[in-house]
Amino acid sequence: MRLSSRFPVAVQMLIILAWCPQELKVTSELMALSVNTNPVLIRRIMGYLKRANLIAVAPGAGGTTLARDPFRITLLEIYRAVELTAEDRLFGLHEDQNLRCPIGKRINGLLEPHLQKAREALEESLAGITVGELLQEIPPYNRLPLVSR
Numbered sequence: 001m002r003l004s005s006r007f008p009v010a011v012q013m014l015i016i017l018a019w020c021p022q023e024l025k026v027t028s029e030l031m032a033l034s035v036n037t038n039p040v041l042i043r044r045i046m047g048y049l050k051r052a053n054l055i056a057v058a059p060g061a062g063g064t065t066l067a068r069d070p071f072r073i074t075l076l077e078i079y080r081a082v083e084l085t086a087e088d089r090l091f092g093l094h095e096d097q098n099l100r101c102p103i104g105k106r107i108n109g110l111l112e113p114h115l116q117k118a119r120e121a122l123e124e125s126l127a128g129i130t131v132g133e134l135l136q137e138i139p140p141y142n143r144l145p146l147v148s149r
Contacts, residue, residue, distance in 0.1 A: 006082040009035055010045050014078060014131045017055065018070035019141055025063035045082060052081035071132030079126050 013031050020026050028046060032039040046064060049055045054073055057064050098104040
């Protein structure tokens with residue numbers, strides 16, 4: 001099973017938006033070059049970020065901007081915007097267990113409290129880090145292209 005990369009891609013996208021000067025029109029194509037992926041994936045993640053009010057997207061090829069100061073956007077907000085399931089759970093549990101098996105009928109109940117503790121620890125850690133703090137570890141914008149083709 002392949003792990004999702006939506007969260008790190010979304011963080012990279014928001015850092016790009018915070019890093020680029022306001023007059024530079026940041027498009028999904030530009031972000032896709034940095035992420036080295038297809039602009040369609042970037043636009044899908046942009047949809048999640050827009051619904052969470054983390055970005056503002058201008059119509060057409062108008063570009064994308066942060067919806068607020070990068071020091072006020074936590075990694076937890078980004079994570080919640082792009083990774084949680086519809087049931088607001090970090091981990092999915094297998095719902096079709098063999099209830100005649102002594103392990104199968106108990107496994108979800110055994111795992112659930114431990115998975116909840118793991119989620120709480122992860123969320124506490126992510127809540128303490130902002131896009132702005134990460135941005136401080138990137139060299140400042142200097143009019144060079146974001147990526148070379």
